[in-house]
Amino acid sequence: xxxxxxxxxxxxxxxxxxxxxxxxxxxxxxxxxxxxxxxxxxxx
Amino acid sequence: xxxxxxxxxxxxxxxxxxxxxxxxxxxxxxxxxxxxxxxxxxxxxxxxxxxxxxxxxxxxxxxxxxxxxxxxxxxxxxxxxxxxxxxxxxxxxxxxxxxxxxxxxxxxxxxxxxxxxxxxxxxxxxxxxxxxxxxxxxxxxxxxxxxxxxxxxxxxxxxxxxxxxxxxxxxxxxxxxxxxxxxxxxxxxxxxxxxxxxxxxxxxxxxxxxxxxxxxxxxxxxxxxxxxxxxxxxxxxxxxxxxxxxxxxxxxxxxxxxxxxxxxxxxxxxxxxxxxxxxxxxxxxxxxxxxxxxxxxxxxxxxxxxxxxxxxxxxxxxxxxxxxxxxxxxxxxxxxxxxxxxxxxxxxxxxxxxxxxxxxxxxxxxxxxxxxxxxxxxxxxxxxxxxxxxxxxxxxxxxxxxxxxxxxxxxxxxxxxxxxxxxxxxxxxxxxxxxxxxxxxxxxxxxxxxxxxxxxxxxxxxxxxxxxxxxxxxxxxxxxxxxxxxxxxxxxxxxxxxxxxxxxxxxxxxxxxxxxxxxxxxxxxxxxxxxxxxxxxxxxxxxxxxxxxxxxxxxxxxxxxxxxxx
Numbered sequence: 001x002x003x004x005x006x007x008x009x010x011x012x013x014x015x016x017x018x019x020x021x022x023x024x025x026x027x028x029x030x031x032x033x034x035x036x037x038x039x040x041x042x043x044x
Numbered sequence: 045x046x047x048x049x050x051x052x053x054x055x056x057x058x059x060x061x062x063x064x065x066x067x068x069x070x071x072x073x074x075x076x077x078x079x080x081x082x083x084x085x086x087x088x089x090x091x092x093x094x095x096x097x098x099x100x101x102x103x104x105x106x107x108x109x110x111x112x113x114x115x116x117x118x119x120x121x122x123x124x125x126x127x128x129x130x131x132x133x134x135x136x137x138x139x140x141x142x143x144x145x146x147x148x149x150x151x152x153x154x155x156x157x158x159x160x161x162x163x164x165x166x167x168x169x170x171x172x173x174x175x176x177x178x179x180x181x182x183x184x185x186x187x188x189x190x191x192x193x194x195x196x197x198x199x200x201x202x203x204x205x206x207x208x209x210x211x212x213x214x215x216x217x218x219x220x221x222x223x224x225x226x227x228x229x230x231x232x233x234x235x236x237x238x239x240x241x242x243x244x245x246x247x248x249x250x251x252x253x254x255x256x257x258x259x260x261x262x263x264x265x266x267x268x269x270x271x272x273x274x275x276x277x278x279x280x281x282x283x284x285x286x287x288x289x290x291x292x293x294x295x296x297x298x299x300x301x302x303x304x305x306x307x308x309x310x311x312x313x314x315x316x317x318x319x320x321x322x323x324x325x326x327x328x329x330x331x332x333x334x335x336x337x338x339x340x341x342x343x344x345x346x347x348x349x350x351x352x353x354x355x356x357x358x359x360x361x362x363x364x365x366x367x368x369x370x371x372x373x374x375x376x377x378x379x380x381x382x383x384x385x386x387x388x389x390x391x392x393x394x395x396x397x398x399x400x401x402x403x404x405x406x407x408x409x410x411x412x413x414x415x416x417x418x419x420x421x422x423x424x425x426x427x428x429x430x431x432x433x434x435x436x437x438x439x440x441x442x443x444x445x446x447x448x449x450x451x452x453x454x455x456x457x458x459x460x461x462x463x464x465x466x467x468x469x470x471x472x473x474x475x476x477x478x479x480x481x482x483x484x485x486x487x488x489x490x491x492x493x494x495x496x497x498x499x500x501x502x503x504x505x506x507x508x509x510x511x512x513x514x515x516x517x518x519x520x521x522x523x524x525x526x527x528x529x530x531x532x533x534x535x536x537x538x539x540x541x542x543x544x545x546x547x548x549x550x551x552x553x554x555x556x557x558x559x560x561x562x563x564x565x566x567x568x569x570x571x572x573x574x575x576x577x578x579x580x581x582x583x584x585x586x587x588x589x590x591x592x593x594x595x596x597x598x599x600x601x602x603x604x605x606x607x608x609x610x
Contacts, residue, residue, distance in 0.1 A: 019312065023129045026319045030125045033323055034277070037118070037264040044257020 045190060045443070045451055052452030056227055057459055061208050064220040068212025074495045077213035078145050078475050080304035088218050089314025092301045092468075093292075094322070095221035095228075100182035100462035101527060102329065103232065108434035110333025114261040116275040118326050120528075120584070123285025125319035128292060132312040134546055135293045140308045145479045147299040147542075154545040156553035157484070162560055163541055164480035167296055168473060170534035175469040175506070176513025177527055179205075181435075182462045183514065186455065188352050189439050195515055201462050202511035209467045210503045214304050217467045224460040231457035232332065234450055235442065239335045242445065243342065247388030252338045255384055258401045259408050261334045264327075272580040283584025286591050287532060290539035297472035336441050341384045343445070347373045347418045349436035353429050360425035369421065373414045380407035466510065474503035529583045533571055536590020537564040543591065544598045555601035556594070563593030 045053075071077050084092070109117050144150055148167070152160035183197040208216045243252050256262050266276045273279070292298045292315065305311035347370050348354050357366050383404045386392070392400065419431035442454045478499045483490070490498070537560050544556050567590045574581050 019132070022316055023133070026125050026129060026316060029320055030122070030323070034122065034265065037327075041262060041264045044253050044262045 540594025
């Protein structure tokens with residue numbers, strides 16, 4: 001099989017630190033949405 | 045539909061098809077064909093992942109679901125953002141490191157050939173069935189409402205998809221999905237604002253929400269822990285998590301979307317884009333369905349939305365009974381509208397508001413009871429007719445009340461959504477058959493050009509199979525659930541295999557292979573026992589059972605087999 005992805009694409013460990021904040025932001029966004037939906041459900 | 049609608053509809057669809065073919069002309073090798081030459085940026089990946097998941101059923105069935113039972117369905121997606129984080133952090137680095145074409149190639153690296161083939165086979169079975177439904181579901185509804193020939197509608201969708209998917213492969217799928225998502229979101233926003241505009245002749249948007257809330261349509265979050273309830277926050281977070289993890293991490297129709305990225309970071313960004321936007325998008329589509337419900341409080345709805353069924357009962361011995369019932373229905377609707385208008389005026393004392401709210405709920409229940417009686421009459425007239433009409437609600441509204449031009453655009457939305465999902469499915473089915481079966485078992489030493497031609501031939505063959513399956517398919521009570529149920533039956537087991545692969549080092553191929561077969565059999569038995577009424581179990585739990593069963597049995601079998609390489 002032809003090699004498709006060059007070595008530079010292989011994930012390097014330092015990148016995880018950068019991504020951790022985005023993952024936390026996504027979790028916070030989910031919690032925010034569930035909270036807003038709960039408030040929305042009880043308001044009407 | 046008039047000429048303007050047809051020009052908008054066919055103009056939009058043909059533009060997308062020719063754009064896809066033209067932009068991907070002259071592809072010469074399998075890498076470009078199956079992985080889009082690793083040239084996709086995160087925006088394209090994000091929209092492509094979203095368009096693959098959002099099938100036509102999403103835009104037909106979801107508003108209907110909200111019309112029938114409110115907005116609780118959005119909970120189904122609560123597990124999705126967490127699952128996408130796991131896919132980004134665990135699955136993507138491994139797929140990129142191993143430079144795979146398909147997710148199942150990884151299973152051979154980790155276990156053995158038979159486990160890879162089992163994973164690929166389970167994918168082909170469930171995705172092959174789903175591809176047929178993806179084409180059939182919008183076709184049955186569109187053909188029924190617009191009085192188009194069903195077979196012709198299926199052929200039209202299928203052939204258009206086959207043209208650009210066979211011609212341009214993964215890149216054609218991804219770039220056409222960008223156009224399709226623009227059409228879809230543009231059309232849905234236009235429909236939403238038109239509905240709110242119509243409602244504003246009677247009440248404000250806030251007043252509409254007030255009425256919807258009083259009728260229990262805005263209960264988004266259900267905190268009760270009840271295994272028999274289909275949608276609760278718990279089933280959404282756990283079952284939805286497993287379903288999404290399996291779908292995005294192991295389903296080739298999704299894996300292929302993000303493996304086409306320039307690098308792993310672009311793929312991750314594409315998935316995070318979905319993690320942030322998927323739930324608001326589903327919420328918006330459900331809210332559109334609720335607004336249609338409120339609209340029909342002020343504008344008289346049909347007693348039953350499936351016109352072809354109504355015609356059958358009108359030609360039967362029950363026509364007089366149906367006509368009387370319809371009269372009763374009109375009176376109940378008038379009563380409901382009168383009370384709703386009083387609430388909508390919003391100048392009520394607290395006491396009056398309470399009284400009118402109770403009256404509104406009673407009047408609404410009366411209309412619902414009459415609708416149920418109408419369904420019974422339809423069943424009596426022809427027992428083979430399906431009586432659930434929620435899938436017809438949104439399209440009936442579009443055809444009856446939206447202006448010409450916009451009708452054409454909204455029908456283009458449905459076709460675009462069907463085409464975007466089907467193209468991903470055909471592309472993935474062909475990749476898996478060619479890489480995991482043809483290249484692995486039949487011919488291992490072919491040239492790049494040979495595999496390119498085989499992949500194109502297989503894309504065409506899967507397209508024809510999907511069209512045939514769609515033509516032969518039988519109607520289902522609720523189409524979006526049918527797709528999710530089929531997915532849930534198989535996804536859990538496949539996910540179990542992948543999780544064992546990622547998170548245990550000592551379990552070998554034979555143990556996981558036997559465990560997967562047993563767990564899959566268990567889930568299928570569970571489904572049939574549930575269908576037969578022996579017990580009640582929400583289908584999202586199949587994912588948990590399949591996944592948990594595969595993992596647990598793998599551990600047990602490996603303990604029996606010993607830790608020597610099996």
